[in-house]
Amino acid sequence: MDYPFHDLQSICREYDIGDFISAEGKLGGYVNTNIKIRTKKGFFVIRIYREKFDPERIHYAHEIVSILRSFNLPALLPLKNKLGSYFSTYNDYFIEVTPFIDAHHFQWLPKQAYFSGSMLRNMHQTLLTTHKDPPTRESIYHFYNWHVLDDAPKLQLLYNWTPQHMAQIYHINNLIQKHIQHLESFPENLPTTILHGDWNPGNQLYQASGEVCCILDFDSIQRGECVFDVAYALYFFLLKDKGKFLVKPFIQGYGGLSEQEQSVLPSMIAKLGLFFGSFINKGDLAFTKQQKLVEWVLSPEGVKVLQERG
Structure with a gap:
């Protein structure tokens, strides 16, 4: 899924993650689209849900992630936007933004x-x-x-x-x-x-x-x-x-x-x-x-x- 440049800029402003510089490519994912971007504040991932999910499930997932993090398990929590929400809606798609984690992928070890x-x-x-x-x-x-x-x-x-x-x-x-x-x-x-x-x-x-x-x-x-x-x-x-x-x-x-x-x-x-x-x-x-x-x-x-x- 290609995403319009001006929408990426808008998302960066909404989540206060710095001015958009470039799209660095798509990351893995069978169902959803994950776009790595670079801004003036660093690297982030914009996740675009290609299925229409119930917002209640997304809220529930965030609650579970918060529980795991409170026990020091490294579950990735999305960033909040300026309205204090963990997700946004663009063109009927749910959007989440997370920091980009610079780590190793699975190497069959x-x-x-x-x-x-x-x-x-x-x-x-x-x-x-x-x-x-x-x-x-x-x-x-x-x-x-x-x-x-x-x-x-x-x-x-x-x-x-x-x-x-x-x-x-x-x-x-x-x-x-x-x-x-x-x-x-x-x-x-x-x-x-x-x-x-x-x-x-x-x-x-x-x-x-x-x-x-x-x-x-x-x-x-x-x-x-x-x-x-x-x-x-x-x-x-x-x-x-x-x-x-x-x-x-x-x-x-x-x-x-x-x-x-x-x-x-x-x-x-x-x-x-x-x-x-x-x-x-x-x-x-x-x-x-x-x-x-x-x-x-x-x-x-x-x-x-x-x-x-x-």
Whole structure:
């Protein structure tokens, strides 16, 4: 998304971050647009939400970030504008402005995976006693466990799924269901907390030591099972072959999982693969790649890697 120059100038004035000098390029992000800019006061990031979010959810996310920061967890808090608000609206889009954090991105290092797991545990523990739930929003947490047999025919035309693609969707779903059926019992009442909801490697920044120095992107915040955030992180590791070697340090950093959480981990990751392959189906999320990931995750080798105790 290109953003008009005069709007960037207006945003700089509204947030009192100095006169706009230049746009330094776009930063990562699957859904929203993040533009790094330079002003006379330094470097900042303007985040443009491409989906229309409920302002109540944004306020809630800011409350959670404030709680985390009060416990010295490095969650990134947006800047306030001159009216004292953390966000603005431009052309029906929500806008946030944050300082630019000069830090390391994820480099597929075991020490980074370890500290990512450790930070996730700290966040989960910190938010355990948060009683207020976030306003409802449909997200990956709700959709990854979609009812394939019921919904696929209705969604086929909407997503242009071919008959071959439909057959693959049913095949992967059957593999997952067979794996679940072989469990002695599917665990219920797993530990819950306020989830990050998008704990992928790109949503943390790191020091040279590998420690997490900044947590980003609380758009997908949910209440749910703690192990979902773990499964989500490991899913994104496993999209790359080298990511298999990051599973153990991440879980060690997290402090380990209960036997119940370990038992559901492979199927949770597999369901994420089925979801992304069905609905996104491009790049690293192409269905053929998801099929290989799911088959490995549910294989004896994959289960052993995921359930190996740290």
